[in-house]
Amino acid sequence: xxxxxxxxxxxEALIELSADTKLSSADCMTKYYGGDALATAIAALRxxxxxxxxxxxGNDSFKEFLLQSWQAEGLDISxxxxxxxxxxxxxxxRESLNEKEIVYYRRKIAPSKLSVDDISEDYIKNSxxxxxxxxxxxxxLSAKEAVKKAFLLAxxxxxxxxxxxxxxxxxxxxxxxxxNFNDIISTTDILFMSTKHDTxxxxxxxxxxxxxxKLWDGGVSVIVIKDSEKGGYYTGYNGNVLFTxxxxxxxxxxxxxxxxxxxxxxxxxxxxxxPFEAASYASVVAGLQAKGIGAIKSIPYKEExxxxxxxxxx
Numbered sequence: 001x002x003x004x005x006x007x008x009x010x011x012e013a014l015i016e017l018s019a020d021t022k023l024s025s026a027d028c029m030t031k032y033y034g035g036d037a038l039a040t041a042i043a044a045l046r047x048x049x050x051x052x053x054x055x056x057x058g059n060d061s062f063k064e065f066l067l068q069s070w071q072a073e074g075l076d077i078s079x080x081x082x083x084x085x086x087x088x089x090x091x092x093x094r095e096s097l098n099e100k101e102i103v104y105y106r107r108k109i110a111p112s113k114l115s116v117d118d119i120s121e122d123y124i125k126n127s128x129x130x131x132x133x134x135x136x137x138x139x140x141l142s143a144k145e146a147v148k149k150a151f152l153l154a155x156x157x158x159x160x161x162x163x164x165x166x167x168x169x170x171x172x173x174x175x176x177x178x179x180n181f182n183d184i185i186s187t188t189d190i191l192f193m194s195t196k197h198d199t200x201x202x203x204x205x206x207x208x209x210x211x212x213x214k215l216w217d218g219g220v221s222v223i224v225i226k227d228s229e230k231g232g233y234y235t236g237y238n239g240n241v242l243f244t245x246x247x248x249x250x251x252x253x254x255x256x257x258x259x260x261x262x263x264x265x266x267x268x269x270x271x272x273x274x275p276f277e278a279a280s281y282a283s284v285v286a287g288l289q290a291k292g293i294g295a296i297k298s299i300p301y302k303e304e305x306x307x308x309x310x311x312x313x314x
Contacts, residue, residue, distance in 0.1 A: 044267040060087055115143070125157045
């Protein structure tokens with residue numbers, strides 16, 4: 001285990017098999033790995049944070065590929081346990097930005113066996129921020145309970161918690177997403193949402209500003225809301241709301257760009273940036289990631305991010 005962990009993320013890991021043509025006509029595919037909480041972890045790690053990941057990995061043919069890849073990245077995997085269930089996977093095909101196919105196989109997979117027994121108080125206490133998502137909660141009741149325990153332990157030890165509902169209709173229904181949101185929001189300090197998916201399905205509020213005010217009143221300290229139509233992010237903190245433009249709109253693949261943003265934001269917060277500065281930094285991370293192909297494969301590294309950020313392009 002690292003001497004000190006900046007960020008701990010809890011969630012699923014999936015095998016990613018991708019092609020640049022329709023799935024029906026693809027003769028070969030590129031293997032990598034994905035998963036929303038894992039993408040957030042890798043984005044923070046490649047920016048320079050010490051990051052730990054809590055999940056369960058299936059004891060199948062992909063096990064060594066996953067564990068060896070994460071170790072090579074420098075991800076702390078001391079809390080990862082094996083399970084007899086298989087690793088999940090998804091197929092993704094991109095003919096163009098507006099033509100994308102995704103097929104998931106994530107039922108009864110190893111990460112669904114996450115439970116409160118996988119959450120170590122000593123490990124949580126050794127971190128600064130604990131992060132998870134609605135997708136993690138949707139894996140199983142025991143995974144949902146694991147997230148809740150981790151957040152409660154973080155609060156008991158005066159640590160920050162960060163959460164993204166990450167509502168996605170292909171994975172969960174809106175009623176379950178609302179239940180997951182309500183189950184965790186009272187212990188959440190930093191909240192990531194989007195106007196396209198989250199606010200419209202989880203909160204009945206008529207504007208971004210009123211959404212932020214409602215969440216402030218509920219005890220959330222920092223709120224970041226992605227607004228794709230406006231082309232940027234609203235960050236609410238300490239009574240102020242600031243809008244940050246997308247780093248770029250010239251993108252190739254936006255798969256997991258929101259998760260990359262979250263990782264960049266949490267890295268910046270743990271390294272002395274204000275929430276408003278963190279949004280600018282994270283916008284660069286997400287923008288550079290979306291210029292490539294692959295949920296995690298295209299996440300940029302620190303040198304590339306800082307060159308863009310310091311160059312005044314953020």
